Amino acid sequence: MGHVRNYTIGDVIARHQRMLGKNVLQPMGWDAFGLPAENAAMAKGVAPAAWTWDNIAYMRRQLRALGFGIDWDRELATCQPEYYRWNQWLFLKLLDKGLVYQKTGTVNWDPLDQTVLANEQVIDGRGWRTGAVVEKREIPMYYMRITAYADELLEALDTLGDWPERVRLMQANWIGRSEGVEIAFPYADSARAAAGSDGVLKVFTTRADTLLGATYCAVAAEHPLATAAARDNPQLAAFIGECKSGSVMEADIATAEKRGMPTGLHVIHPLSGAELEVWVANYVLMGYGEGAVMAVPAHDERDFEFAGKYGLPIRCVIRSTTGAYTDTTAPWQPAYAEHGITVNSSAFDGLDFQQAVDAIATAVEKKGLGKKRVQFRLRDWGISRQRYWGTPIPIIHCTACGDVPVPDEQLPVVLPEDCVPDGSGNPLNKRADFVVCSCPKCGQPARRETDTMDTFVDSSWYFLRFACADSATAMVDERVRYWLPVDQYIGGIEHAILHLLYSRFWTRAMRDLGLLQLDEPFARLLTQGMVLNGIYFRKTGAGRITYFNPTEVEARTDAAGQPLHVLIADGEPVQTSGIGTMSKSRNNGVDPQALVDTLGADTARLFTMFTAPPEQSLEWSDEGVQGASRFLKRVWKAVYTHAAGGPAGQVDAAALNEAQCALRRQVHQTLAKVSDDIGRRRTFNTAIAAVMELLNSVVRAETATPTDRAVIQEALELSLLMLSPIVPHICHRLWQVLGHSGAIIDESWPQPDPAALQAATVEIVVQVNGKLRGRVTVATDASEADVRAAALADENVQRFVADKPVRKAIVVAGKLVNVVV
């Protein structure tokens, strides 16, 4: 249903824009690689390729049935060699430019299945199939240097005025630019001995003003100094080993209990010369900054908690400017972390935040032990996956020549389509016909890389390919200039960061290779809300969960009268975790096909557009679907009832009575609102509600005279035009019932008649001291004094004013009067 919602929103906008005279392209592509296909393959024992193509055929039929105006000539699937060859081609171009490089990365390792797990396959720290406790493991991977674009990606967010504010905020926070100081703590004798040489421990801090409050340093478990210290320290080695159990997920790491162990090694404070002990701490991330931090327990909450737990010294070096605290004693108070004036910092006392940072940065720089720099939270994008169903990474490993790029003329490296994964690792490794090859450089036997690319690669540029989907000789061509950027991109809010950020990066990387003249891929963005449904499951063993579709589940009450959900098949209860996103992994999707088959495509379209505004989540409701169907029947009946009276004439605006005038005013007001709701606000639910109200008025209107019928004819024609982007099928038919020989799809979007919008009088709300006490009707052009007098003359208003003097009366033109007594 998420797809139905997504494409219905797009189709409504596309049809509306087309009626406004635009040349509209609505393409379709299949994001076909990835884990779901492998999972289905494992469950059903079929090859991911076959499963994928079956799904595509099914979905294509469904999208056609829903009547989306898609240009099928441009259809693509990311699992086609004609598409993914360009992933490979660009990968090699970026490798050449230094924007792709190799380094080690940390993955989830299932020790029983001997395989890498996706985060989704780790449940409560255990492998989903084996139940084994997951370990972190370092393996070589290819990375895209997205951090080279960090500044650009951040700054350009300001140019994306038609993106939702929340998405820009989330991206800005994700990129996380922070200005601070890199500080080096030289090794003391102990550290020098362990490391076997002189050296420094580098840290990055945004709080250089607190440097004199540093009482220890903490490093990540993977930090070289931790490794060195563990060599002669079995206890520490064991602790580092413990830190390696558990998943690589940041949410897991951040919520884990903060633990640490001293290394016994020391480093020297760059300003005070004091020896600080180095600790290994599980809250320090190797992937951020230098993998080491200076700990200032007095002014950092995590350090404070850690120091308290392990009895480390706390040294207060900031005086509060607000007097919130005088000493940083337990318990922790948020004010401890606020900027203030330096104290206990010898030569650096009495400075405010910026002065202290500047002075301390200068001091460490003079000693050659640091400098100001900018740090980003954003990390480079690891694209290697130890999985089968993805784009093969076009590299050949040669014992003599090393890692050799596959030459252009050998692209694409075609993925065999007949592998069936069994959960024990990448099946490509067992395919000699894929792995065994010859080195392009020296011709000797060599081994082909079996890692595939992250599927985010596929989705980072598909929108460009739609402009030139038939191009066999180039990734993109000059037609991209005509169609791009995408005028209206629609995607789930779950893509707010990763997909959208990768696409923005990829577009800029292609631009810098001279392939595009485009900075940003998506001019306007609509982030649709999720489609929700009930979630039902049973736990079937350690970490294993079986999910049941809501259609397989029935709500009952148990003996004690408590609500209970049971599986229809066996009558036994199932657990529920409430309502959640429709997803394959939770098996709570609704198949739109059944809905299309029984109540029609227009009902499906109307339900998804009416039930909630597009940016909010949408809860599936069988009753809501019935309501949508009922409205369409009402429209149908209204049009046929009217048409049964024979042809109706044109509206003669001068000949209208009061009721006819009022109905015609409502028609044109509705048109103005619907135009704004669809065109600017994108609140299709309120547009539909307005047409429903109009139809309610039309059904009640007098039908006696030819003038009555002319007004109704206009009302119905405009209603159909307004509804046609949303429910095109029924509108197509009814348009002809109203006497038109052409198709409604070829009509232009109508304009409201300004004369019809004019009203002689307006209703004014009257408040006394802010409480509603009456309503008065005044002439539209009445003066403020007249409005005020009319308000005060109202009987109920008089009751509340009584003999109290009117202190003032606030008049909001055309809306209300507030009398203050």
Place this chain on the structure above:
RNA sequence: GCCGAGGUGGCGGAAUUGGUAGACGCGCUGGCUUCAGGUGCCAGUGAGGGAAACCUCGUGAAGGUUCAAGUCCUUUCCUCGGCACCA
């Protein structure tokens, strides 16, 4: 834990710029139609009080700003999305 969004009748939601809270739809209640059920049509429907006019209360909770607060500010609780290998 961190980042972002949200919380309004029995339910989905409306209130667009600080100006009538609850549009529209669902559900429910009563009536008409029907042998009956359904469909369809008509009326009612935030809570409390009142014969009625109308009054009081009411937008997760607690404070505040304002002539006026669902909307702005502070604190707080809960739900959802994301957290880099679901896509």
